Amino acid sequence: MTDREAQHGERALPEATLERLTVYLRALEAAQQAGERTVSSETLASAAGANPAILRKDLSLLGGSFGRRGVGYDVAGLADHIGATLGLKERWRVAIVGAGNLGRALAGFSGFRGHGFELIAILDRSPAVIGRPVAGLRVRPAEDLESIVAAEAVNMAVLAVPNAAAQSVCNELVAAGIRNILNFAPVVLQAPADVNIRQVDMSRELQILAYYAHQGVGHQDAVPPLAPE
Structure with missing residues (x-):
C-alpha cells in the first residue's frame, strides 16, 4: 500500500x-x-x-x-x-521542459484546454528559442525552473528534452517540488518513490507495432477509416 x-x-x-x-x-x-x-x-x-x-x-x-x-x-x-x-476535478498547472519540435507540438495539444489541465510555462536552455512565442506563451530559461515552479504553482511537468538531458532535468524538477512527470525521452528515469512518472516511448510502440505487422496480426475490431469527403 x-x-x-x-x-x-x-x-x-x-x-x-x-x-x-x-x-x-x-x-x-x-x-x-x-x-x-x-x-x-x-x-x-x-x-x-x-x-x-x-x-x-x-x-x-x-x-x-x-x-x-x-x-x-x-x-x-x-x-x-x-x-x-481520475483527478480531473483538480487544477493541473503544467510546464513543458524542451521547446524543440516535440515540445512545441505538445504545447499546441488541445488536451491542455480541458479536464483541468492548463499550460503555464514552456522552458528551454537554448538562447535561440528563449523568448520566442509558443502556444501563446514565451519560452522561458530552463535555468529559472525552480523559481518558475514556485511562482506559477506548477504541479505537473512534461519532459520533451534529448535523452542525455532527461535524467538531470528530472532531478531538477523533483528538487523544485514537482511530483508528476510525463516523460517523452526513451530513457528510464530514476526518482523518489513519491514521484509519479509516466513514460511515453514512441520508438517502443513502433517496434511493437512492427512486430505485429511482421506477424500478420491485425486488430479485428479496428474502426474503419473515414471515407474521403
Missing part, C-alpha cells in the same frame, strides 16, 4: 482499469456532445475493446451505482464520477 492509499484509505486502481476508464470517459463525453442521456453497457464496453462484464468490474471499483438494467448508464453522472476518480 502506498502512502497516499494509507492516507486516504483507498487502494490504487489496476493499471488496465485506469487505461479503460480514460476510454470510457472519452466515449461518455462524445455521447454527451451528441445529446445522449444514457448509454448501454455494450456500447460503452466496446469503446474500450472490453465486454460488459469487464466494464461492470471496472465500475464496481469506483463505488456507487451508475446504471439501471434495461435503461443503461447515466452519461453525465458516470462521466462526472470517472473524471473525479
Whole structure:
C-alpha cells in the first residue's frame, strides 16, 4: 500500500482499469456532445475493446451505482464520477521542459484546454528559442525552473528534452517540488518513490507495432477509416 492509499484509505486502481476508464470517459463525453442521456453497457464496453462484464468490474471499483438494467448508464453522472476518480476535478498547472519540435507540438495539444489541465510555462536552455512565442506563451530559461515552479504553482511537468538531458532535468524538477512527470525521452528515469512518472516511448510502440505487422496480426475490431469527403 502506498502512502497516499494509507492516507486516504483507498487502494490504487489496476493499471488496465485506469487505461479503460480514460476510454470510457472519452466515449461518455462524445455521447454527451451528441445529446445522449444514457448509454448501454455494450456500447460503452466496446469503446474500450472490453465486454460488459469487464466494464461492470471496472465500475464496481469506483463505488456507487451508475446504471439501471434495461435503461443503461447515466452519461453525465458516470462521466462526472470517472473524471473525479481520475483527478480531473483538480487544477493541473503544467510546464513543458524542451521547446524543440516535440515540445512545441505538445504545447499546441488541445488536451491542455480541458479536464483541468492548463499550460503555464514552456522552458528551454537554448538562447535561440528563449523568448520566442509558443502556444501563446514565451519560452522561458530552463535555468529559472525552480523559481518558475514556485511562482506559477506548477504541479505537473512534461519532459520533451534529448535523452542525455532527461535524467538531470528530472532531478531538477523533483528538487523544485514537482511530483508528476510525463516523460517523452526513451530513457528510464530514476526518482523518489513519491514521484509519479509516466513514460511515453514512441520508438517502443513502433517496434511493437512492427512486430505485429511482421506477424500478420491485425486488430479485428479496428474502426474503419473515414471515407474521403
